[in-house]
Amino acid sequence: MTNYWKVGELAKLTGLSIRTLRYYDQIQLFSPSEYTDSGHRRYTHADLQKLHEILVLKQMGLSLEEIQEIIESEENTSVMETIDKQIDRIREDIKIQQQLLCQLEQTKNELANQKYISIKELTSLFELMKMNRSKYFSNSQLAEMRSYYEQMDKDALKAAEEEFQLLLTNLRLEKEKGTSPKTKTVQELAERWKSMAYSFSKGDSEIEKNAEAFYADNPSVALQYGLDAELYLYIREALQ
16 A cells, blocks of 8 residues: 655646645645655655645635645644534525525416515515625615515505506506507606615615616526516616
8 A cells, every 4th residue: 555655646646736736835835744865755644634634625715825824723623623614604505595495486386377476575585595695785785675574564565565566567568558668657657666666775776776786687586576577678668
């Protein structure tokens, strides 16, 4: 059984280039424990164990500087603690993704049955999209939107959703009749749609701007408040 490896053998074993191994040695991140009489690097089994830890940490997205700090830590459990934290984070991500999957499947079924998707339901989709939401909404903005719906009583929310659905129906009828989006009738309907669609923002233009970006980037998730793409563009044209 091999007790040591030359740099070329280690490169072949790990898939790293010889240049990378030499660079790790240069920055004192990973150096061989032994050298031959002629000065060639010779890596031991313990070296392989250390390199494995480095590659695991690198795969976790840590920088070489961060990895070096962990490796050089006096605490022998440092690497294990870092991996444990990553495991916990991934488990949490999986849990949230499973919740998102269930919500999306429910949304798909509602669309298949032509059921209206409420603004509140779409907001819950925002909150489940952990990996994306920080790109669009801050935690305080999400909390503000959630607070808006929590303060509404059930009857008021239902009435608002029914009015919103009626607006969509009227806008769709105007579009199917070939009515120009620049007519006064369509523009008034579109303005009312916008007022209701962004009621959760409480007039915060930043939230409205972020919501627009979210819908544009995630049409299959947000579903434009239950709109098909053509009707959504029709409304947007009326608002311009």
